[in-house]
Amino acid sequence: MLVVRPITPQDYAALYTCAVESGHGFTSLPVDETLLRRRIARAQEAFAREQVSEPGEEGYLFVMEDTDTGEVVGCSGIEAAVGLTDAFYHYRLGKIIHHSKELDIYNALETLTLCNDYTGVSELCTLFLREPFRKNMNGRVLSRFRMLFMAEFRHRFSKIAIAEMRGVSDENGESPFWGWLQQHFFSMDFTQADYLTGIGEKTFVAELMPQLPIYVKLLPPEAQAVIGKVHENTRPALKMLESEGFRCRGYVDIFDAGPTVEVEVANIKSVRDSQKLPVKIGSTDNTKARYIVCNTQVANFRAIQRTLNVYSDHVVIDAEAAQALQVQEGDYVRFVTLTGAN
Known part of the structure; x- marks a missing residue:
């Protein structure tokens, strides 16, 4: 039987395997022993806290275990409130109007603006199921059980929940969107930037990211084409979240431009039902x-x-x-x- 339970220190090797198998662009599972062990310890602290009156720094990390073999087959997590100590960045899609009445010219131009608008909300994260077990609706269980956990312990979470969807990247882990940023603002490849963010080294974002709005039309066509699009392997996860009521409100990841979807926790279908x-x-x-x-x-x-x-x-x-x-x-x-x- 497959059982979802809180992670323990004995699960480190399995979590490391999940990190390796998850591949490029999976920011919340860096292939880094120190960070993964710290993530496990932080989860243990969160589960051990009996008196929680409001969402804080708690990070809940679960594993799915095959009790017949003792093998851990996947993991899944919830962050109670993001961005309380480390800045939590997104790009917000917006519009700027350029209008000349005298010349009879009107242009509505899309922009990307760096923001921290999701600070304090809860996040569904770190969902990964190993390939041999992607059947029998196991993936749906590994994602949706979190909604039951949130329904049962509402006071531990924000009124709003989000999920960051992995954006488009190629087989080498290169992102068309990041390629433009790398060329003009950074001197590191996508995998390095993604890894640094995953291990909590985010200072470089504030230091090097363009602070003024970016006109989308100034980006190369291949970068424009992937804004708000998900990685091929992420489409089933996005479809499932959309069936639960999650929607993209114009926020995308700063590295690969994958969409972030949000919902009021009280309106999540699995919570309501x-x-x-x-x-x-x-x-x-x-x-x-x-x-x-x-x-x-x-x-x-x-x-x-x-x-x-x-x-x-x-x-x-x-x-x-x-x-x-x-x-x-x-x-x-x-x-x-x-x-x-x-």
């Missing part, structure tokens, strides 16, 4: 309806996909599922229907 009921343990053989289901604990959080029998005042789960979720009869679980393609 989730239910919370006490458990009875028994047979679920008479149903084929599958759900994402989690317990209601923080430090001992568990989530799985499973068939359930749902009634008005309780939910029936089988003994194996109860053991995986570490719940007993009478304990509460939160759940939502698992539908759609992976």
Whole structure:
């Protein structure tokens, strides 16, 4: 059975493997032992905090484990509030009007402006599922369970949630958008800039990024073409988030111009549709309806996909599922229907 749980120090080797396999442009999983171990330690601190009244520096990192083999097959995270200590940069797409009444000329020109508008919001991040396990809706579970966690522990998160989508880059990790910035403002390639950001070295952004709005039309056609577009491997993740209510509001990544999507947490479909009921343990053989289901604990959080029998005042789960979720009869679980393609 595949179970989602909080990461532990013993998962370091598996997390490092995920970082290597995730490839270029996956900023939140740098191939750096010190940073990955620090990320694990920070997650442990977040899960251990019992008294949290508002979102802060907490970074929750989970892994999906195959309990039959003990193998970690993927990871997924939530940042409670971004940009509180390190600046959190985006480009905001806007327009500037150039108009001459006398000459009868009117031009509406798109611009990119460096900003920190998403400071303090929650972020869904670090979603990676290893290739052999990208089936049976595992990817959907690994992403959507976070919405149940946020629904159960609303006070730990902002009213707004975002997700940064990986932008377009080639097989060598080169971004057409970054190519223009590199030529005119930086002396480093995309992979180096992306890596520095991933390990928290962001000072160079403030020092070297153009501070005035950039006219999109001044960029080469190949750079213009990828603004707001996602990497081929990221399209399923974007489609899933859009089905949950996430939308792009004109913000893109400063390196590869991939879109950032946002939503009010209360309006996330899985948050709205989730239910919370006490458990009875028994047979679920008479149903084929599958759900994402989690317990209601923080430090001992568990989530799985499973068939359930749902009634008005309780939910029936089988003994194996109860053991995986570490719940007993009478304990509460939160759940939502698992539908759609992976």
